[in-house]
Amino acid sequence: MTSPAVRAVNLAEMLSQTARRLPDATAVVHGSVRWTWRELNEGADRVSAALRRTGVRTGDCVLLHARNHPEYIQSLYGIWRAGAAVAPTNVRLTPADVAVIADVCRPVAMIASAGTGDHVAAVRETTGLASGVLWIDGDGGPDAVADLPPAAGGEAGNAIVEVGAHAWYFFTSGTSGAPKAAILTHDQLGFVTTNHAADLMPGLSESDVSLAVAPLSHGAGVHLLPQVARGAPTVIPTSSRLHAEEVWGLVEQERVTNMFTVPTILTTLTDDPAVEKFDHSSLRHIIYAGAPMLNADRDRALEVLGPVLVQYYGLGEVTGNITVLPPVEHRRPQPDDVEIGTCGRPRTGMQIAILDDAGVELGPGEIGEICVAGPAVCAGYLANETATATAFEGGWFHTGDIGTLDEHGYLYITGRASDMYISGGSNVHPRDIEEKLAAHPAVAEVAVLGMPHPKWGEIGVAVWVSQPGAETDSAELLGWLEPKLARYKLPKYCIRWSELPKSGYGKIVKRTIRDKLISSGWAPSN
Known part of the structure; x- marks a missing residue:
């Protein structure tokens, strides 16, 4: 039939x-x-x-x-x-x-x-x-x-x-x-539109106003869909690049209630003095996604803006619809054995599983690959059957991210599978190291990656950017970090740069950092 x-x-x-x-x-x-x-x-x-x-x-x-x-x-x-x-x-x-x-x-x-x-x-x-x-x-x-x-x-x-x-x-x-x-x-995008409106911006209507501060070619474009469906106007800045004074001025002028951004943009906006010059009390939801937000940056944003942050976790292939962390849960305590805050609970109609290398589902507190199912998952990759088959092995969509669920179903991302490196036979996930370094008052941004080493296979290298006017150096940072990490996790080098390379969507690009280190002739001294 x-x-x-x-x-x-x-x-x-x-x-x-x-x-x-x-x-x-x-x-x-x-x-x-x-x-x-x-x-x-x-x-x-x-x-x-x-x-x-x-x-x-x-x-x-x-x-x-x-x-x-x-x-x-x-x-x-x-x-x-x-x-x-x-x-x-x-x-x-x-x-x-x-x-x-x-x-x-x-x-x-x-x-x-x-x-x-x-x-x-x-x-x-x-x-x-x-x-x-x-x-x-x-x-x-x-x-x-x-x-x-x-x-x-x-x-x-x-x-x-x-x-x-x-x-x-x-x-x-x-x-x-x-x-x-x-x-x-x-x-699928019809479901995503409904889910975004329900989970990220409850009560969204024509009385709301959205501000587009990220490229509409990516997550901000998906964020636009519920605004159109509910009749909420979208405000587009006139500057070709992010200009904090214009952003906060528009928030006040247009009484903006929601906006979508990524952690690097949110941190830039909340660190700029312009945030104190304009009234931003109209804001109800600032949605951030696209990359993990360091705890120190998140806490600063909460201090400046109040309880308006909404985090979601999701890849483009799942159109952002994996987890949500609403404003009231941003101070949610984390388990004693987890050092990184949660990215939230499963989105409405979605399911998360943590799988081991054999595809077996793991229990609460166990670390493995984050996999997901539900109507927000894409229909595969265009003209790429091999990539589609790999991504959907066993029926789940494999995110490539590593994490764990607690007994209440909240997800904690511990790293990206591709970011992990092996030093002296031990697996090292950079996220925990980055969190601790970012907590140092002199560090504005940091990326930790594995670089080749003749004895250990790979070693950790931390590339960091200092806060304006900060007085410290790489040796002091390593000494500060040492008591906070197991010895095998300690980076062997801390390298200071004036800025970190980012993609067009505001993500730090570790591949470019690695390429720049290699092209500059960097090599371990021992």
């Missing part, structure tokens, strides 16, 4: 519904621009119609390479309205990086920010893309999103999509190897 096709809800339907319900309410704010939901919806119609005229059909891919801008949101929903899958790329990537991504997802059209002509050329060279390029925030002309003609007749409707239809190719950040595209579907 052949299974019937089952219709899914096109993600663009959420915009259609909000525009019908709140046509004249504010949808997007960007400098002097204040679009209503009607205007945003009509803009998505124009993008959808333009894509269809260039030959984009349901199931095709459109690559979106652009800065945060109102026309970005217009384009995102226009792509879905046309029935295509979007492949967003971080605007800070090089043309070569974007070309690699295009080679995986094979777009038939592209939408790009003005000034990224080299990226468009690289995509064209890689894929043979001859036309179908629209420009965001351009200087006008027939290919500028702002000047697209109105949709005519049947061009405006949301394309029919079925359960399992591809909606978003969520690329890994590329910090640990070649990028892979996790397939996010319309029905």
Whole structure:
């Protein structure tokens, strides 16, 4: 018996519904621009119609390479309205990086920010893309999103999509190897939208206001979905880079109630003197994710902002939906034998298991790989059956992270499997070492990694950045750290840098640190 096709809800339907319900309410704010939901919806119609005229059909891919801008949101929903899958790329990537991504997802059209002509050329060279390029925030002309003609007749409707239809190719950040595209579907992202609204921002409605401080090409774009579904306007800063004074000024001016960020951005914002200049009492939820937040940075943010922090843990492949730690649980005591705070409890409708190397589920307090199941998990990797089979071995999605669950079901991440190194036969997970070093008042940022050693196989190297005006050195740091760690965990070297390399999404990139150490000629002295 052949299974019937089952219709899914096109993600663009959420915009259609909000525009019908709140046509004249504010949808997007960007400098002097204040679009209503009607205007945003009509803009998505124009993008959808333009894509269809260039030959984009349901199931095709459109690559979106652009800065945060109102026309970005217009384009995102226009792509879905046309029935295509979007492949967003971080605007800070090089043309070569974007070309690699295009080679995986094979777009038939592209939408790009003005000034990224080299990226468009690289995509064209890689894929043979001859036309179908629209420009965001351009200087006008027939290919500028702002000047697209109105949709005519049947061009405006949301394309029919079925359960399992591809909606978003969520690329890994590329910090640990070649990028892979996790397939996010319309029905899966519908669940994620509901789950984000319920677990991260309870009570989210049109009376809320969201501030976009991270690239919409990644987690902040997923955070946008519940805002659109609930009718909460999104405020986009005008600065091309993070500017704390502008951020806190917008929080006060627009009475912002929620924003999504990553730990490095949150720490930058709370450490800046501007946080004391503006009223941020409207904030109810500051959601942070993307990387573990050091306890010292978390405590500083709580001190400055109050009980508004919401942590979630989740990979792009699980669209952030693994755990949640709401504001009231940020001071939750940790077990005596665990030195790192919890990242929360399982998200609604999701399940977590800790598995050993043989795939056997472990009990509370035992350490193994964090694996997950549930409707937020991606549908596999695009055109990569080997990676898909590995990730879903045994039926669970394998995160590659190491951790433990307590008896109440709260998760503690102890490290990344790829970060672990073996020194003298002992496994060392850097996270605990980084936490302790970050607690030193002179340390602003730190990354610990294993480097090759002729005798021990690998040794720990801590690369750190000092707080402004701090008076200490690497020898003092090692001496301070020694009584706090088992001897085999102690880094053999502490190296001071002016800054740590980060990805376009704000994550410290250990692979780049390792490459820089090697290229500079670093080698152990004994």
